[in-house]
Amino acid sequence: GAVVSQHPSRVICKSGTSVKIECRSLDFQATTMFWYRQFPKQSLMLMATSNEGSKATYEQGVEKDKFLINHASLTLSTLTVTSAHPEDSSFYICSARDGGLAGEQFFGPGTRLTVL
Amino acid sequence: TQLLEQSPQFLSIQEGENLTVYCNSSSVFSSLQWYRQEPGEGPVLLVTVVTGGEVKKLKRLTFQFGDARKDSSLHITAAQPGDTGLYLCAGARGNKLVFGAGTILRVKS
Numbered sequence: 538g539a540v541v542s543q544h545p546s547r548v549i550c551k552s553g554t555s556v557k558i559e560c561r562s563l564d565f566q567a568t569t570m571f572w573y574r575q576f577p578k579q580s581l582m583l584m585a586t587s588n589e590g591s592k593a594t595y596e597q598g599v600e601k602d603k604f605l606i607n608h609a610s611l612t613l614s615t616l617t618v619t620s621a622h623p624e625d626s627s628f629y630i631c632s633a634r635d636g637g638l639a640g641e642q643f644f645g646p647g648t649r650l651t652v653l
Numbered sequence: 654t655q656l657l658e659q660s661p662q663f664l665s666i667q668e669g670e671n672l673t674v675y676c677n678s679s680s681v682f683s684s685l686q687w688y689r690q691e692p693g694e695g696p697v698l699l700v701t702v703v704t705g706g707e708v709k710k711l712k713r714l715t716f717q718f719g720d721a722r723k724d725s726s727l728h729i730t731a732a733q734p735g736d737t738g739l740y741l742c743a744g745a746r747g748n749k750l751v752f753g754a755g756t757i758l759r760v761k762s
Contacts, residue, residue, distance in 0.1 A: 543695070569748055580659075580741060580755040581696070586748070630695050634748060641686060642743075642750055644695035 539565045541633050543645035550621055551653055558616045558648045560631030566611035567633035571642065572604070575628045587614040621652040656680060657744050659753025667761055669731050674740055674756045677724040682744030682751070685718055685725045690739040699727075732760045 540563040550556050560570055568589045573581040585606050586594040593606035603625075605617040614633075618625055628649055632642040658677045666672055676685070684703045688696035700709050702718035702725060709716045713736075715728040725742055737760050743750040 541695075571749070578739070578755075578757060580752045583749065583752075628693075632695075641684075641698060641701050643698060644688070646695045647693070649693065 539563075539633065539635060539643040541631065541643050541645040543631055543648050545648060546646060547649040547651070549651045549653065552622055553620055556618045556621055556650060558618075558629055558631075558650075560614045560616070560633070560645050562612045562633040562643075565633070565635065567614075567635075568611060569634040570608060570614040571632045571634070572606060572614070572616050573630045573632065575630060575647075577628075581630060584616075618650065621650070623652045626650055626652045656751045657742060657753040659742055659756055661756060662754060663757050663759075665759045665761065666732055668734060670760075672729050672732060672758070674727045674742075674758075675724070676726070676742035676744075676753045678744060678751075679723065680744070680746070681722050682746060683722075684745045685722070686743045686745070686750070687716055687725070687727055688741040688743065690741060696739075696741055729758075732758075734760045734762045736760050 542561045544559045570587040572584045574584050575581050583596050584599045587606045587608040589608045595601045608614040628647050630647040632644045635641045660675050686701045687699045690696040700716045705720045705722045707718040713730045717726045740756045742753040
């Protein structure tokens with residue numbers, strides 16, 4: 538399957554700082570990438586759809602000014618958590634969509650964010 | 654409202670037992686994917702089913718897609734401790750995936 542990387546794998550930051558998470562598709566081009574948030578022992582919650590060269594589409598209830606998404610190339614999308622607070626602590630996972638008929642999504646390994 | 658109902662939520666079984674996980678919806682999906690996720694890692698794609706009535710096998714795992722493409726099941730034969738993890742079904746709608754709530758499987762040796 539296709540490989541998606543995420544960096545960093547874990548980050549600890551102080552409240553009020555901003556954190557950037559990178560998502561890269563390593564062996565295919567992804568015009569669409571997705572950002573999810575996951576709480577312990579729960580399913581994935583879609584935050585936003587990242588489209589290369591255009592603005593991201595955010596799901597209802599997700600603050601676009603809080604979670605900035607940039608999809609500058611066909612292999613890279615970034616999520617910046619601005620002015621992070623302890624309630625933003627979570628596991629953030631990105632995925633990249635295969636352009637084939639089934640439109641499979643391949644997931645990165647996730648980023649554990651802890652805000653102190 | 655959960656658009657894709659996944660059951661059971663938790664399953665704890667002994668090594669060697671069989672199990673089935675179900676995903677049901679009132680909506681039609683263009684395809685359905687099953688993922689397995691271990692703690693601290695991203696979901697790993699197990700299989701994609703596309704055609705109504707399709708059955709796919711992956712070693713001890715058997716996946717079925719309902720005839721109407723609204724439901725799917727994952728059957729594991731002779732479960733092993735290595736099968737422990739979170740299993741997620743996800744239906745494709747447009748370019749997005751609708752996820753089930755997940756099934757936490759624990760296989761005890």
